[in-house]
Amino acid sequence: MARDRTPAGLVGAAPEAPFEITFDRRTLTALPGQTIAAALWSAGVLAWRTTRRDGRPSGVFCGIGQCYDCLATINDLPNRRACLVPARPGDVITTQEGHGHAELSV
Amino acid sequence: MPNSPSDEATDDRYSALYDLAVIGAGCAGLAGAVAASERGLSVALLDAAGQIGGQFYRHPAPPLGAVRPQALHHDWSLFAGLRRRLEASDIVHLAGHHVWTVVREGEGEWAVHAVTAADGTGERPARVRARTVLLATGAYERHLPFPGWTLPGVVAAGGAQAMLKSGLVLPGRRVVVAGSGPLLLAVAASLSAAGARVPAVVEASGYTGYARRPGVLAANPHKLMEAVIHATGLVRRGVRLRTRSAVTQVHGTDRVEAVTVSRIDRDWRPLPGTGRRIACDALAVGHGLVPQVELATSLGCATRRTEDGTYALALDALQETSVRGLWAAGETGGIGGADLARTEGELAGIAVAARTRGRPELARGGRVRELQRRRDGMRDFADAMAAVHAPGSGWVHWLDDATDVCRCEEVSAGAIREALADYGARDARTVKLLTRAGMGWCQGRMCGAAVACLAAGAGAESAPASPERRPLAVPVPLGVLGSLEPSEPTATPTGPSGQPDAAGPDEPGRPVDGRTRPSTAGPCKPAD
Incomplete structure (x- = not known):
């Protein structure tokens, strides 16, 4: 019954109450204990950065904090590894464009 | 087990001089820490993650309320046993500590420097x-690029596994698993058990290589x-399962x-x-694992080439590196x-206890001999496995010039080929200096194997790849470096004088076990 199998069902998860975060002004639901990246994957979001040179979309690649592909702007702070940072109620995630410091450009 | 999330760099946990600092709370680090602690040593256990377990025993955080975490794991009871022993011990577990260097602070004393918090952005180092x-810093995944591999939905095989184990999430509903190595089967089994449809596992090697080593398998x-x-x-x-096959192109515009x-x-x-085209919405891909050894190579520890062309630390019969201590x-x-x-973690923990407590007989007991026997058998198997799955050099033919090899700096295969063919680069380091491949955030962890293969394929006189040197193992803010106290000249991380500088396991007087002889394998396995 492939349609009935889920990761949560597999491990018998009974999570604490979900909360809301926003991604590019869109409201998403996250579970306590999930990273920002896991919450975004849950919502079907796979990309939350555009690369510095070509502006191509990027999200989680290595999943363990080694590749830095998943850098995001979290609560106005750019270059945070979404695969490591735990989601907190009210977190504001925005797609990071390039190095994330456009405000420093002259 | 004292364990508070405090960032305070001034509390007792940071002022003590421990008998042993263990870096990494995965299988090896946990086993080493409890073995040493149970023999009377004071132990600090540093790990980047918020929870123990490393990559293999990565599991959901408590608020996710997983009652059967073992459904995603093998031998969970062995991990649970180590966790119980850790909780019963007085080991100081320092979670959220990303170690960026280890330096010698005078005779018989080391300083382990870390940045803190979930992603290393904590205010206090x-x-x-x-x-x-x-x-006990484990490994990271080896990657070989192919057209389309930077598209969202292409994730590392181990990465998909990690996101599933800790976050209970999947990258897609229909996930092809590809690359090489035994991890692929484990990843496919997990993804499929968690509800993903896995239309194919694509393995570049054949499994017939195992059959040529029946003795190792039987053992x-x-x-x-x-x-x-x-x-x-x-x-x-x-x-x-499709063997002797590879994903040679990913299709899609915004995602796979x-x-x-x-x-x-x-x-x-x-x-x-x-x-042949296979419809899917995600691809989980990886080509084996690479030992994470930069903290050790910065201190001058000798390395050996493995059967699949990576560098591992050269160790003696009791797990000590070529640098004493x-x-x-x-x-x-x-x-x-x-x-x-x-097995090796426990062995090391006992050996450290024998040394620091001045009780050499501890390292000669029956338990040590038993652990050594098991280790040697498993190391033989590991060598066989590495040889079977070693990347063949022909993979570069699936790479078109437009494909980015270095994901951080967006350096294409064409730019690297130009550096080799037109500018005369003969090794990965020169390619890096000419193109910036490997110079970005990940410091070449994602593209290093590929760049080394491309450089090695460029000419017979190519220099062999050298062990990765990363004087800073993780990114460190300038403010952290500026806040460090001035150190003695001997405390630089470039290797104390008199120590071998990664030259090989041949330091006089401390023969390194014959099992760890260097391999002649190049970065890519040559054609048979």
Whole structure:
């Protein structure tokens, strides 16, 4: 019954109450204990950065904090590894464009 | 087990001089820490993650309320046993500590420097002092690029596994698993058990290589059983295993929509006209693992080439590196899996206790001999496995010039080929200096193997790849560096004088075990 199998069902998860975060002004639901990246994957979001040179979309690649592909702007702070940072109620995630410091450009 | 989330760099946990600092709380680090602690040593256990377990025993955080975390794991009871012993001990577990360097602070004393918090952005850095250090830093995944591999939905095989184990999430509903190595079967089994449809597992090597080493297999029934269990689960769920094949193209505009799988020859060169398209919304891909050894190589620890062309630490019969006072266990000494890591960790923990307590007889007991016997058997198996799955040099033929090889700096295969063909680069380091490949955030962890292969393929006189040097193992804010106290000249991380500088396991008077002889393998396996 492939349609009935889920990761949560597999491990018998009974999570604490979900909360809301926003991604590019869109409201998403996250579970306590999930990273920002896991919450975004849950919502079907796979990309939350555009690369510095070509502006191509990027999200989680290595999943363990080694590749830095998943850098995001979290609560106005750019270059945070979404695969490591735990989601907190009210977190504001925005797609990071390039190095994330456009405000420093002259 | 004292364990508070405090960032304070001024509390007791940072002022003590420990007998042992263990870096990494995976299988090897946990086993080493409890073995040493139970023999009376004071132990600090530093780990980047918020929870113990490392990559293999990565599991959901408590608020996710998983009552059966073992459903995603093998031998969970062994981990649970280590966790109980840790909780019963007085080991100081320092979670959220990302170690960026280890330096010698005078005779018989080391300082372990870390940045803190979930992603290393904590305001206060930490320094832990110890008489000895056990490096149990594990491994990261090896990647080979292919057209389309930067598209969202292409994730590392181990990455998909990690996101599932800790966050209970999947990258897609229909996930092709590809690359090479035994991890692929484990990943496919997990993804499929968690509800993903896995239309194919695409393995570049053949499995016939294992059959040529029946003695090694017979001596490792546990490994054999594990493979069979994975295979059985896959067959039941309709997962097809395609060997001697590779994903040679990913299709899609904003995310993965399909992949092309091609047959490849024994040298991993794609066979023209064999490409078949498989619809999917994600691809989980990886080509084996690379030991994470930069903390050790910065201190001058000798390395050895493994059968699949990576660098691992050269260790003696009791797990000590070529630098006295620094031990290593698990993947740092060569990729070999969780069981081997646990065995080596315990061995190292006992050896450290024997040294620091001045009780050499501890390292000569029956338990040590038993652990050494098991380790040697598993190391033989690991070598066989590495040889079977070593990347063939023909993979570069599936790479078009437009494909980015270095994901951080967006350096294409064409730019690297130009550096080799037109500018005369003959090694990965020169390619890096000319193109910036490997100079970005990840410091070449994602592209290093590929760049080394491309450089090695450029000419017979190419210099062999050298062990990765990363004086800072993780990014460190300038403010952290500026806040450090001035250090003595001997405290620089460039290797104390008189120590071998990664020259090889031949330091006089401290013969390194014959098992760890250097391999002649290049970055890519040459054609048979």
